[in-house]
Amino acid sequence: MRTALFAAFALFGSTACVGAADDAKPLAQRAAAVLKTHCYRCHGQDGSVEGAVNYVTDLSKLVARKKVVPNDPKGSRLFRRVDDGTMPPPDERPRPSAAEVAALKKWIEAGAPAAESPHAPTPIGPADVYAAVLADLDTLDRRARRFQRYFTLAHLHNAGLSDEELQTYRNALAKLVNSLSWGSKIVNPVAVDAARTVLRIDLRWYVWDATTWNRVLQEYPYGVLDQSVTARAVAVGTAAKLPVVRADWFVATAARAPLYYDVLQLPGNLADLEKLLRVDSAENIKQERVARVGFNGSGVSRFNRVLERHDSAQGMYWRTYDFDEPQANLVDRANGGLLPDRRNAFAFPLGPAGLADNPFQHAGGEAIFALPNGLHAFYLANAANARLDKGPLAVVSDPKRPDRAVEAGVSCMSCHTSGILPKADQVRDHLDKNPKAFKRDEADVVRALYPGNDITLKLMEADANRYAEVVAKTGARVSRFEAVSTVTQKYEAEVDLLTGASEVGLPPAEFRDRISRSDALAKHIGSLRTGGAVTRQIWVQTFADLARELQLGGLYQANLNGPTLKDNTGELDPLEARGDSANQWAFAPDGRRALVASGDRSVRYYDIEARRDIKRLVGHTASVWAVALSPDGRFAASGSMDATARIWDLKTGLESARFGDHTSLVGAVAFAPNGRWVVSGSFDGSVAYWNAVNGQPGWRAEKLGPVTALAIDPQGTFVAVATPNALVLLNLTDGRELRRYGKLAAPLSAVAVSPNGKWIAAGNDLGTVHVWLVGDEKPRFTLTGHEGGVRSVAVRDGRWVLTGGADRTLRLWDATAAKPERAVLRKHAAAVTGAAFLVNGTQTVSGDDTLLALPWKIDPFINAPTEPQKELPKVPDRIPYARP
Structure with a gap:
């Protein structure tokens, strides 16, 4: 009986909720329509962010960010502004009607429901x-x-x-x-x-x-x-x-100094900046080619300020003279008199020092100048014209910054939202009302440098109009809430x-x-x-x-950048690494020795058991990313960021052949079964088949996309080429395309062919491994479990697959099992960049990016009955190596 009652209640409740939702949806849609009509143009359209709100049509965010309080119209700041007529601003048209205001109120009273159920965004990794x-x-x-x-x-x-x-x-x-x-x-x-x-x-x-x-x-x-x-x-x-x-x-x-200055490549002194802009401020002042405005209460400077406009090579150059606040104590006045303080621009409107008999004494200032594209740049300087990252708080302040300091760049953009802010001159009026305060010749100079508001306000308006036109080209708009400073504050939250x-x-x-x-x-x-x-x-x-x-x-470590290209557009080798690094391993069949592609430009011939180099093969001029061992073990092949593939005699350690017809990173190399020919693949999209004795080309395949890995069929029939978009099989004899496996979920990063040539395994950047039977259109098996990209893969037959990943694990798979992952080795502390089955069939070996190689036994897992084992038992540091 209780169960039946509960079911009936649940059904009633569910029906009631559906009905409430149905009633709420039209209210929410109506509210969203009102906001879209009257508020969106300033609060979201084209990224506009007036009032730091650019989500006004997102009803759920209005509630989450407390702009709207459900069930409480009076407590909802957004509604109060609409209701009292301050939003939209009074001069905006059209205006919300009484019915539209009522619709907003009704929506809030109903609990401010969302118009649609919020959908989580599809993640972009x-x-x-x-x-x-x-x-x-x-x-x-x-x-x-x-x-x-x-x-x-x-x-x-x-x-x-x-x-x-x-x-x-x-x-x-x-x-x-x-x-x-x-x-x-x-x-x-x-x-x-x-x-x-x-x-x-x-x-x-x-x-x-x-x-x-x-x-x-x-x-x-x-x-x-x-x-x-x-x-x-x-x-x-x-x-x-x-x-x-x-x-x-x-x-x-x-947007903040010092990076702001450094990206703009501005000098350390204002005089040098003026030379860069073709402005001679001293000469302009002498020749009265400037227009000044002096006033109190700038909103940034604590005392008075003087603006001064010059023409520059790019259009305009404004600079300010800011002043310390004069001290109220008169004791320090000269000779006990009542001489005005030189920090008072009204008493001393001429200057700076050296350009007038009685110059003002400024504490520094700001330069605002047009760039060649019409936007504005900013520069703060002290009284000696040396560059400042921040203005002194005793002189200027910015209440929007955490420490209230004016910062070059962001503070200036936040203040000068419309470019040059119109300011009325007060010095000329002071002169006119106090004619006896200045000598005649001084008064004439003051009138020449401070031409009055009829002229200066027009100059400011013209400069501001040009600036607004250019800002619009960036997609932003001139408004009280400037985009750069708004984003800066959001990031700093x-x-x-x-x-x-x-x-x-x-x-x-x-x-x-x-x-x-x-x-x-x-x-x-x-x-x-x-x-x-x-x-x-x-x-x-x-x-x-x-x-x-x-x-x-x-x-990333910025101090490890290498040499740049001759034209200084990028690094000669952005992949170069210092110290021990192993970008790829090529193991001998018995697992005792290996070739290592090193980020330090060398190929290492490495003794795994002794953990030391047997030889260092030196000659590449950039990092090495691919290595292969010849079938007889006498030669090594390598591919490098220097766009070459090379053959090395392991007995002498000397280069014996070179192939230089690639134009980018050679990311893959492999010997043909006869050992006399080599296949190399490059990030330039080409695969080349060339002679290992003299480096002479055979065939070449083009336009495959960056070649990330390749593997040759041990029977000598085909070469499997891994690219970001497809796995391509090429005829080993002439390079013809035999088959293409496309529509892959992620770029391929590793590929291997089984010893019998019947199976291909390829791993990708998402950590997935596909296993194909040669001739099939679709993979027979798909193996998932790596938490990072697959960096190496080996396949013994259609059943056993070995993979190493960027997640620092080595994994053994039984592709035919319901739960294919048989074992996981977690002893590596870096990405596993090499993995191989050894010839005895009971052991494997793996190597990681830090030059650590680990051989380990697999017979307990291969011979295990059915249930997969997720973790290997504790493995000793050394285990017996397989013998051929």
């Missing part, structure tokens, strides 16, 4: 960002790719920001990069993905180069070196270790769980759990687990711990 960048690079001329750099908003998209909110960030980015430009035109970043979260710039648009970009990266705290092949292809194409940075961080950091999870690329629940499992993270950001927040400064300080604990990848 680092792999998606790099895939979009690589696809964009493919549309560009090869020589133009090294000039391209990218900004991402993906983490903000993942945090649930609407497109209107994201547009504010796009506007801010466009305005800032053009405000840091010496180019003559406004050129806005170009969106390269469907969601418009990845934006491209060309360094040449803004007269930047690799030095400029590397200076930006010196400040970047979120630089994680992605280990995927897609990211590697992007680095090679752009000639940059880190060609992608967060747009919000860039806006908030490059506290980090909560959702924001933090989005920035590290995890769902909030998983991020909370990962914090709980890490003592280091719990200590610093544990408050995120309980609904709290941390400051942006603490978040930045903790990011290195986050990268390590969450295995995001290696942190």
